[in-house]
Amino acid sequence: MSNATQTDRWTDSPRARWLAVAVYAVAMAWVESAVVLYLRTLTQRLDPATTTPLPPLERVTEAELVREAATLIMLGAVGWLAGRDRRTRAGYGLLAFGLWDIFYYVFLKPLTSWPRSLLDWDVLFLLPLPWWGPVAAPVSVALLMVLWGSLVTQLPPQRLQRSPPGLVWVLTALGVVLALYVFMADAIRVAPQGRQALQNLLPTRFNWLLFGCAWLLMATPVLHLLIQLTRRQPAQPTASQPE
Template identity: 40%
Template sequence: MNMIPKPASWARRIWVLLAFGIAFGFIEAAVVVYLRALFYPNGFTFPIAPFSKMPGATLITITEIAREAATLALLVSSAWLMACRLRERLAVFLISFAVWDIFYYVWLKVILNWPASLLEWDILFLIPTIWAGPVLAPVLTSLLMCVIAAILLSPIPWRLSFLQQLFLLGAIFAMVICYCIPGQHILDSDYARWFSWPAYLLIHLAIVAVLAWSIVESRPQSVSKRE
């Protein structure tokens, strides 16, 4: 008699992922609530006040970078445990990351009534350097991550050619640069001009185009193989 339990269907596992991401988003928001109360009691606005001059800034910065690294490790570990194939693990990581990121802002809105609008700026990440931009930007990126995850988990035949992989990696690298450039100007009065919406949208459209291209190319190959 086989006593090994069957893995839960993806429909069930998606609900678990949603619960995980929502809860994890609250944990992230709670940390930020504490940090803002300590270092920005008069409000968190851009351009931000120089953080390095505040007491304990170095220790807090190192701790925050380590916490973000631990967060990534936790997301990767949960994806590894929840799925068996690399494609599924990547999908799980993308979903959990996206839901976590979106609900981080949902919880900040509930707790602090922040952001006032989706165009308000935020410090997004600290690895390998400061990422910054309007709140709407990471939210849209997270939605795109969910679309990619849906493709990865769908039964449609799909694969990336070597050229498509290069295009996709290049677009992802460009996206990181798009976030990191404004991160170096968060103390400047003209900080907003350093985030390029045209470049940001072009990068995301390029990713969508590569995905569509790969899906279209994959379908004829699968049909020919069956024949």
């Protein structure tokens, strides 16, 4: 086998695809951290948990909303391009999102000296309402994304069921809804008071109990995969030797 053929096989392998998606996600994380540095320097809010955390800069806010949506599209697109089927596309997409989220905070620390700890509050997203939570919360969800994405993209198809039971997806969806509620609970509460109330919102308490339940539910697909891996694989039939 020629070296060129071996190289082509490796570059098209799941491991190479994982590495390419990871490099892309980490690079995007640096871009995200740099953009946030610019925005927080512009608004003089390197620590988001300050008075009036969302300043009334309408054009900047509108651009930021579109940028967030564009970021999600970019992460989803790289997952679609890297995957070969629905499951691996979802896996690479979540892998990209998880690594992007984790390394965003890794890079933000030397750029802004923030967060000081994993318990510092952050504005996580603005769509459809501001999400608030300690840094540890989104990072823990991102770790689940990376783990599940790595498993479904790197394990041989014969080690995985064609499709997980419907109950797994129901529990996962319930966990996602609960987590979103926890992140946006304060914004939902003050939203009827108008934009000014959302801009001045500064939560101080996080519902760790409800979030923990949501996290466990979202971990269901990972647990399901790990259970599959612990099961004994059926022995492969061997070809009979001619007499």
